Every structure is written in C-alpha cells, then in structure tokens.
Amino acid sequence: MVSSTHMRTVDLIAKKRDGGAHTRREIEYLVNGYVDGSIPDYQISAWLMAVCLSGMSAAETGSLTRAMIDSGSTMDLSGLAGPLVDKHSTGGVGDKVSLILAPVAAACGLQVPMMSGRALGHTGGTLDKLESIHGYSTKMDVAGFCRVIDECGYAMTGQSEDIVPADRLLYALRDVTATVESIPLITASIMSKKFAEGAESLVFDVKTGCGAFMKSLDDSRTLAESLVETGRSLGRGVVTVITRMDEPLGHMVGNYLEVEESMLCLAGDALRPGYAPPADLMEVTLRLTAWMLVAGGIASSVDEAESRCREAIGDGRAYECFRRNVSSQGGDPDRLESEVGARRAPCSRVISAPRGGVLTEIDAYTVGTAGVGLGVGRNRTEDEVLANVGVELARKVGTAVGRGDTLCTVYGETETATDQAVESIARAFRIGDDAPQRSPLVVEERSAL
C-alpha cells in the first residue's frame, strides 16, 4: 500500500496498471486531487486507462462512488411529496427514452428528478438533446429543480458546478480518452449522480449489444449486478432491465431529431395524423416506465403499470406534462411544435438500398460514431454539439426493401461532414435474402427494491 501521507499520483497509476487494489484513501486522493486541480488531466487519463484495463473490486467501486458523491453537494428534495423515482440508461444510439418516459411517469403520478448526462463516446446525451430546444435550460438550483418537479411532475437537469463535480470532469475526460467502457467507472458515474439528485428508487436500462458500451450480455449482466450492489450500499432500491442495443432505437439519431421523435411518440396523431411510433422505442420506454411505477409503489405489477402508461399517452396527459415541462424550463412548446418535420441541418443526403431483400442489420455503433462526426456528440471535450444534424432511418431491421429504396437520410452542417458521414453510415446497413432472427428487446429484468 502507498502511504497516505506520501501519496504520489504516479505510484497510484502504476499500482492500478499492475492490477493492484486501491484503498479508500487512495481513491479519495485521486478524485479530490482531480477536482481541486492539483492532479492534471494527463495523469488522470492514464489512471482511467489503468482502471479500464485492470478493473476494480466492488469495494473500490463503492469507494469511488462515495468519493465522487462527496466531491460536491447533494440535493435535498425532502420537501417534495414523491414518490421520487428516476431511470438512467447506460447509453445507446437513438436512445431518447428519458424524453418520453419522464412525462409518462409524471402523468401517472410519480415525481421524477432527472439528472442526465451529455453525449458520451458514440452515444447521445439527454442534456444535449434537451438543449436543442430553443430557450430550454437544464441549469437549475435545488429550489428551481423542486419548483419544476412540483409544477410538472418532472425536471431535467445536469450536474451543476457543485453537484458531483468529479463526475462532470471525469465524464468529459473519459469521453475523449477511450475510457468509457469500464464497469466500475460507469457504475460510479451513474450511481454518484443518481444518489446526489435525491431519487428514492432507480430503474436502470442496461444496454447490451454493438451500440452499447457493454457489447456482450455477460458484461451487461456484470454491470447490472454492479449497479444493484452499489445501489444497495447507498440505500437505494434498484431495478435493472437489460435491453438490446444493436440497431438505433426508433428512427431518429440526433439532438433535435430525437426531441421531435419523442414529441411524436407522446402526441401521436395530434401532431402528425396517422403517425405510428416506432415499436422498439415504445416497448423499451413503456417497460422502463412501468418498472418506475412499481418502484414508486403506485402499481402492483409491471403489466398493470404498463397499461396505465399507455392510457396516459392515449388520453394526452403525458404530452401535456411534456409541454408544461418545456415551458417551466424556459422553452416554448408552441414554437417547438411548429418546428416538427421542418427543422433540419442544411445539407442532406439520402442513402438508398443497393439491392432488394430484407434489412438484416443497422449497426448502431457505426451510426453512432458517424453521428459524432456530424456533431451529435463530441470528438474533443471543447467541441460544441450541433442541434439539427443527425440521421433519420426510413426503415428498421426486419423490413423488406426494394433496390433504390431510401434507407435513411443524413443531415449535416457542411457538405464535407455530410459526405463523410454518408460513407460510414452506408456500411451500417446489411441487406439479406431472409428475415433475421430477432432476439427479444427486453432481455432480462431484475428487481432489488
């Protein structure tokens, strides 16, 4: 063990590189040193890579989560009536579930304090999506957060300067140093935010597949267990739902594009006559929202909860909650509605099917990384994301295509960026002769409430 009085960052990096286990003090030293600026980016980057390669024990993950929580303040939501339940996804492509789920859960009687993240690696971020809404602010103090939750049943915020600053800093560094895909780092990142935001119980969407950070089901299961274990140690009830992330969820990938698709899923016919929400997106969203109702103690079974969620969408209550939230957080829901179908980046290209057959694959990772190139996410921490760029899939896996049919439309800010994205996205599609074997979207559910 490195003596706590003489800790040197370089020794701790070497210790982790060589497979050693950190003490709680060592982890506190690294986290606090990074937040107060005494340990530079390059050393923490090296340490993060060592963690990625050597892993961490459950005890180390718990210490890291605790040190991250203690790096800032936590929200006191005790004045709210509750039940306070949140959901968090481990990250996917086209994953706009939070935008639909939060108003549905609120319409069903939950209060949802949602603290979300930005785009990470090849996956999009809820905050970046929300900030594509003109005027919408995700920056709030605790009083503002509580007021919005009281007014609309849910509020969407990001980490402020004082809430889990360690995650804000580490998250941005991991995003650009290829150190996202680590079970302990993902666990501590998610659990520290979720603990600090004050939710009483948590539902996790643990993604699995090529578009997820955990590509194999075994790794996704390990992540689910790690979240449950850390949740237990922090006194939170946790549900984990493992869902497939092989093709992008729904039809849209992009910041504003995903807001638009979420609005259509909530409002349906009222916004676009004859609109049919994507089946995969709705299946995952309804299942996770239903689990939230169970976790909050306002439904006794997931099936009963699911039909209540459908009712809340069908009778317009969920969409009304969404509109109210947009107003409460500074946006203009009428303006947002007027943009549906019209707000797109200036350059567009259609990718057509090179042959007829059945669409057997749309590789979510390829679409996600091409999306980063377009500006949906970031290549460097200082990059700005772009609101109106992205990909609109015309077809989903399993559908028949004729030669020349549109597979997707790519929207970019410049001709060059759009052409580059088209070149990669074209490789994401596979067309075969037979319908592909489909595995269930919801793979496994585990309740530790």
Ligand code: URA
């Ligand atoms: N979501 C998070 O909040 N953090 C991660 O590390 C991955 C997904």
